[in-house]
Amino acid sequence: MLSSKMEAALNKQLELEGYASFLYLSMASWCEREGLEGCAKFMYRQSMEENEHMMRIFNYINETDGHALAPAINQPPHTFESVKVLFDQVYAHEQKVTASINNLVALSYEEKDHATLNFLQWYVEEQREEEALMRTILDRIKLIGDGPQSLYYIDLELEKINEIEEKAEAESEA
Numbered sequence: 001m002l003s004s005k006m007e008a009a010l011n012k013q014l015e016l017e018g019y020a021s022f023l024y025l026s027m028a029s030w031c032e033r034e035g036l037e038g039c040a041k042f043m044y045r046q047s048m049e050e051n052e053h054m055m056r057i058f059n060y061i062n063e064t065d066g067h068a069l070a071p072a073i074n075q076p077p078h079t080f081e082s083v084k085v086l087f088d089q090v091y092a093h094e095q096k097v098t099a100s101i102n103n104l105v106a107l108s109y110e111e112k113d114h115a116t117l118n119f120l121q122w123y124v125e126e127q128r129e130e131e132a133l134m135r136t137i138l139d140r141i142k143l144i145g146d147g148p149q150s151l152y153y154i155d156l157e158l159e160k161i162n163e164i165e166e167k168a169e170a171e172s173e174a
């Protein structure tokens with residue numbers, strides 16, 4: 001059973017995951033409109049993943065006798081200065097999510113809530129992977145440059161990353 005403090009904190013996390021899903025959806029749309037197909041595909045997938053992250057917590061709250069509350073989500077921005085700014089914002093949001101997951105882990109220790117501590121380990125690992133992936137993308141953008149002539153090559157890099165991610169997903173489902 002969840003303590004009321006833990007239940008409230010997990011419900012709060014739903015907002016962050018839900019916002020990430022809508023932010024990335026908005027980014028996917030902007031990329032698509034800019035003709036950046038590889039980036040758009042990447043952001044659509046990230047958006048779906050964030051929705052899954054939200055639902056995993058949502059289901060956990062109800063399974064542990066809490067009450068999962070559908071969160072209020074602020075409207076994300078619709079336009080982005082550049083593809084580099086867009087990925088800077090993704091990285092910043094992921095860092096914010098990581099800090100929040102770390103606070104949830106600390107709270108589960110405080111509350112001696114071993115089930116939630118165990119549940120959160122998946123998120124600890126997921127955040128480590130996501131931050132590493134975003135840093136890789138930002139490093140590649142730095143190498144290629146983000147002027148108008150570079151966009152084609154940035155998009156190709158994202159296509160390569162999409163292929164790797166899709167292959168890993170297919171392997172994990174097999």
Ligand code: OFO
Nearest residue numbers: 017050053097130
């Ligand atoms: Fe779910 O916040 Fe990113 O991964």
